[in-house]
Amino acid sequence: LAIASLGTLTSLVVANGIRAGIGFFGWAVPAAILATAGASYVLTSLQTGRWHKWLLLTVQAVLVWLFFKVEPLQPSDLSFLPGVALIALVPAQVTFLLLRTYTGLMPVWLSVGLWRMARSPLQYSWLVLLLVLTAGLGVLSTTVGGTLERSQLERIRYALPTDLRVKVSSLFVPGGIQSIRDKFDDTPFTEGSSLAFRSSGSFGHLNFEVLGMEPEKFGEMAWYRNDFSSRPLSSIMGAINTNVSVVPITIPEGSTEISAWIKPLEDYPSLYLWMVIEDGSGALTTISLGELGGPKWQLMTAALPRNLELPISLASVQIYEPSPASLALLSFKHVGKGEPSKLGSAIRVSEIEEHRGLVLIDEIHANGPSLSEAKVLEDFEDGVDRWTPIFTSFDVSDTLSANSTEVYSGQYSSVFEFGLARNRWVRGFYRSHVAGPYIPVVMSSSLASSSGLSVGDYFIATISGRLTPLVVMDTVSLFPTMGPEGSGFLLADLDLLLGYLNLFGHPSRENANELYVNWKQTGVTQPISEIVGETAARRIRVEDGAAQLSSVLIDPLSTAGWRTMVLVSLGVILLAAGMGYVAYLLLLSHNSRLEMGFLRSLGLSRSQLVAMLTFEHFTVAALGLGLGTWAGLHMSRLTVSPLAVTDVGDPVVPPFFLLTEWALLVPVYA
Numbered sequence: 001l002a003i004a005s006l007g008t009l010t011s012l013v014v015a016n017g018i019r020a021g022i023g024f025f026g027w028a029v030p031a032a033i034l035a036t037a038g039a040s041y042v043l044t045s046l047q048t049g050r051w052h053k054w055l056l057l058t059v060q061a062v063l064v065w066l067f068f069k070v071e072p073l074q075p076s077d078l079s080f081l082p083g084v085a086l087i088a089l090v091p092a093q094v095t096f097l098l099l100r101t102y103t104g105l106m107p108v109w110l111s112v113g114l115w116r117m118a119r120s121p122l123q124y125s126w127l128v129l130l131l132v133l134t135a136g137l138g139v140l141s142t143t144v145g146g147t148l149e150r151s152q153l154e155r156i157r158y159a160l161p162t163d164l165r166v167k168v169s170s171l172f173v174p175g176g177i178q179s180i181r182d183k184f185d186d187t188p189f190t191e192g193s194s195l196a197f198r199s200s201g202s203f204g205h206l207n208f209e210v211l212g213m214e215p216e217k218f219g220e221m222a223w224y225r226n227d228f229s230s231r232p233l234s235s236i237m238g239a240i241n242t243n244v245s246v247v248p249i250t251i252p253e254g255s256t257e258i259s260a261w262i263k264p265l266e267d268y269p270s271l272y273l274w275m276v277i278e279d280g281s282g283a284l285t286t287i288s289l290g291e292l293g294g295p296k297w298q299l300m301t302a303a304l305p306r307n308l309e310l311p312i313s314l315a316s317v318q319i320y321e322p323s324p325a326s327l328a329l330l331s332f333k334h335v336g337k338g339e340p341s342k343l344g345s346a347i348r349v350s351e352i353e354e355h356r357g358l359v360l361i362d363e364i365h366a367n368g369p370s371l372s373e374a375k376v377l378e379d380f381e382d383g384v385d386r387w388t389p390i391f392t393s394f395d396v397s398d399t400l401s402a403n404s405t406e407v408y409s410g411q412y413s414s415v416f417e418f419g420l421a422r423n424r425w426v427r428g429f430y431r432s433h434v435a436g437p438y439i440p441v442v443m444s445s446s447l448a449s450s451s452g453l454s455v456g457d458y459f460i461a462t463i464s465g466r467l468t469p470l471v472v473m474d475t476v477s478l479f480p481t482m483g484p485e486g487s488g489f490l491l492a493d494l495d496l497l498l499g500y501l502n503l504f505g506h507p508s509r510e511n512a513n514e515l516y517v518n519w520k521q522t523g524v525t526q527p528i529s530e531i532v533g534e535t536a537a538r539r540i541r542v543e544d545g546a547a548q549l550s551s552v553l554i555d556p557l558s559t560a561g562w563r564t565m566v567l568v569s570l571g572v573i574l575l576a577a578g579m580g581y582v583a584y585l586l587l588l589s590h591n592s593r594l595e596m597g598f599l600r601s602l603g604l605s606r607s608q609l610v611a612m613l614t615f616e617h618f619t620v621a622a623l624g625l626g627l628g629t630w631a632g633l634h635m636s637r638l639t640v641s642p643l644a645v646t647d648v649g650d651p652v653v654p655p656f657f658l659l660t661e662w663a664l665l666v667p668v669y670a
Contacts, residue, residue, distance in 0.1 A: 005085035006038045012079045013071065030070045037063040037086075044093065053097065061090045108604065109611040117616060124620045127584050131624025132631060134577040138668040139632025140639070141569040142661040147640050151656040153549060154225070158654050160545030161222035161480035162194075164517040167541040177512050180540065183531055184517050191520040194218045195512040197494055198481075201463035206487040208447050210463055211479075212497035212512075215241035221518050222480055225654060229476040239473035240440050240493045246433050248313035249377050251277070251304070254370035258377075259301040260289065260317070261408040265358035267294050270323055274426065275302065275364075276316035276503055280309040282495065284502045284509070288320070292359070297408050304366075314377055316503050318390070318428030319359065319418065360406060362413035380414045387414075388432040390503070391467045393421035394460050400429045423467045424504035438471035439496050445477045447488025461490075463497070466504050484653050522546060566664060574667055625669060633658060 010031050017027025037060055044056040064086055073083045099114075117124070166184075168177040177195060184190050194217035199210045219237035229236055251258065258275055273289040285308060289300040304312070364378040380402060389398045398418040407413040418427040434440065438458050453459060458471050470490070482489040494512060501510045528542050596609060604612075636658055644656045 002038065002041050002089055005082045005089060006034050006041075008082040009067075009079055009086060010034045012082070030067055033063055033067045033070065037067070041089070057090060057093060060093075064090060107608075107611070109608040110615060112599065112604070113612040113615045113619075116612075117619065124616075127581075127620055128624040128627070130577065130580045130584070131621060132628040134573055134668060135625045135628025135665075136632035136635060138570060138573050138665050139629055139660060140635050141566050141573070142664050143632065143636035143658055144639050145566060146659040146661055147636065147656055148643060150659045151640075151644050151652060154654055154656075155652055156545060156548045157223040158478075158480050160543055160548065161224070162516040163519045163544070163546040165481075165543040165545065166515040166517065167543075168513060168515065169539070173539050177515055181515055184515070187531055189519050189521070191518045192217060192221050193518075194221055194516045195494060196514040196516060197498060197510065197512045198514055199464045199510070201461050201468070201490065203447075203451055203459065203461040206447065206450055208444075208461075208487050209482060209489040210492065210497075211482060211489065212492045212494040214494050218516065221516060224480065225478075227657075228478040228654070229474070231474065236442055236474055236476060236491075240442055240491060240496075242434050242440060242493065242496065246431060248278070248311075249431065251312045251314060251366050251377065252368075252371060252375045253310055255304055255366035255368040255375065257301050257303055257367040258287070258289075258314070258364070259299055259367060259374075260364040261297055261362045261413075262292060262300050263297045263360040263362075263406070263408070264292050264295055265360075268292055268357060270321055271357075272320040272322075273300050274316075274318040274320050274428070275314065276318065276430070277304065277308065277312050278315040279312050282499070283309070284315060284499075286318075292319070297360075297362075301367075314364065314431070316390075316428055316430035317361065317364070317387075317416075318426040318503075319416070320426050321422060322425060357418045359416045359418075360403065360408075360413050361416060362408040363410070379410055380412050381410050383412070384414050384429075386431065387429040388437040389416075389429045390423050390427060391437070391460055391469050392419070392423045392427055393467070398427055398429075424465060426504055430503050433496055433499055436471075438469045439492055439500060440473040441470045442474045442476055442479075442491040443472050444479070444482070444488035444490070445475050446484075447490070448472070448475050450487050463490075464501055464510055466501050468497075468500060478654055484650075519546065522550070566661070570664060570668065577668070633660070636660075 013027050013030045013034070017023075020026075040056050040060045040063060044053055044060065047053050047056060067086070068083070071079075073080065166177075166180060168180055173180065181193050181195060184193050194214045196214075196218070197210075197212035199212075201208055201210045215237035219233050222233070224233040226232065258277075260273070260275075262273060264271075271292045273292060275287050275289060277285045277287065279285065285305055287302045287304065289302040362380065363376060365374040365376045367374050383402050384400045387400055389400050392398055398416065401415050401417075402412045403415040404412050416427075416429065421427075443453065448454060451459075453472055455472050455474060458469070460467055460469050462468070470492075476491075479489065479491060482491075498510055498512070528540075599609060600606075640656060640658070644652045646652060
């Protein structure tokens, strides 16, 4: 054990160090530690003094610890098995010393049994081989079929984590996906439903998938496997489910107009003032108050839509610029021989100077015939802390601050300072529904590795064409419905994500596009057209996970077929093992007759002989069955690995777990 582990590890350390080009000391230090450990082992075996042996064993243990401190043990490396052997070296020596020290205190049958097994170990070799083959084949036959069946079921569950998934485009279904959800919830067969929004995003050169969901409902409904993350699903959902309560800026009932006092610092052409209104259902509506005028205080007013669901509130104040390039804030440097660049010609970035724009905003208020006086919604007298500037670029951001030098009324107004960049044609500020501007997300491990981000990092990504501020709250290796393609994925709260994306939704908005449904009981056969109607049924795509699972479970080739083969193979194994063991007992009784008589003549009683033989048989059985079980599990993994692949040869998602029917192996072990 010592020679094999130390020699193999030394060779691997030297070879890997030279191949990697890490320098002499990079591989010389761990090699020297191994050489010192080998010398300590030799000195330990030569020492006769008890205390000297224990001291050298302590030195060996320290050297082994130092080696793995320098060269951590990796299960995927070739050095894994030699490393395990090296770890076992010191405990094996300690066990040997303890057994030799306390031999005199052991029962006679135990001592004699150990001596017999140590003196003639080869007499048990073919019995051990028989047990290894028996246990290995038993484990193989009870593992492969069940593992493949479980893998197939989990692949369905991964793609469809609930009984039903409905994909809807709100453009083609009246009332959108919410109307479909209401119809499912009205049926007596539905246990629960959850909306989701699936989109794509990018961070630098990395493209990823985005899934917004209702954390509490999805966490209660969806199938999940514990190895997908270091924490359970409830904790993952809790990481993106914020409980921050934001007091809305409510527009009083009866209001028909919304107004604000505006003063641009300069005359900015083609800039428009927008207000985003949130109604009682959470829908956002953008209204325009018109084009910004000259550098003086002016009242800008717009009518409120009449069809908004009450109560309504002010969600965002925006400055919209429709031109592809920000012409309002561009000034051009002189190039060449003092010739200015011409509008419409190719302009280099170095030729552009950014001129920061300033707009003063004060006393946003609502009016209406039923109101006795104008209702001030925001006068900025308490500061601007409850507003968050919209992110318009990855580096330089717009700012919102309080101003006391130039106001329309009161003591303070707000100063919005902005640059060239825009987020989907707009700049401005909004009411954030989280503590700070960053939306909490859970990131896939692959995306975290590719981007260099970790838990707690803040970053800005592009989601559905909008710059979106995000913060990483947790990571997962896999998540249901999220494929391995691309660089990874992000998980977010549905309401937070859509609430932010739709701030910039004019003229197009993002809506939930998936619905997940769980039935109260299995076997629901009611047609979807009866639930949602004939017209809607033709415009939605339904994926029935429960039906797919049922088809796998009733397939005779995937269930009853392999179970029958398992029973047949176990019967053959038991027959062969029984006949082999009977032959071993007959041969043992013939060859050990004289030895048993000699032991009786030395004074061993019949009960001591029985105890000795029982100990030998149980030791041999434990060794054979243990090695056989280990070999069977590895054979099962080697058998399943090439079978658990997709149509194009890629490993299945999620990865398979070995599933052994241990109850069927009880007769084999017994």
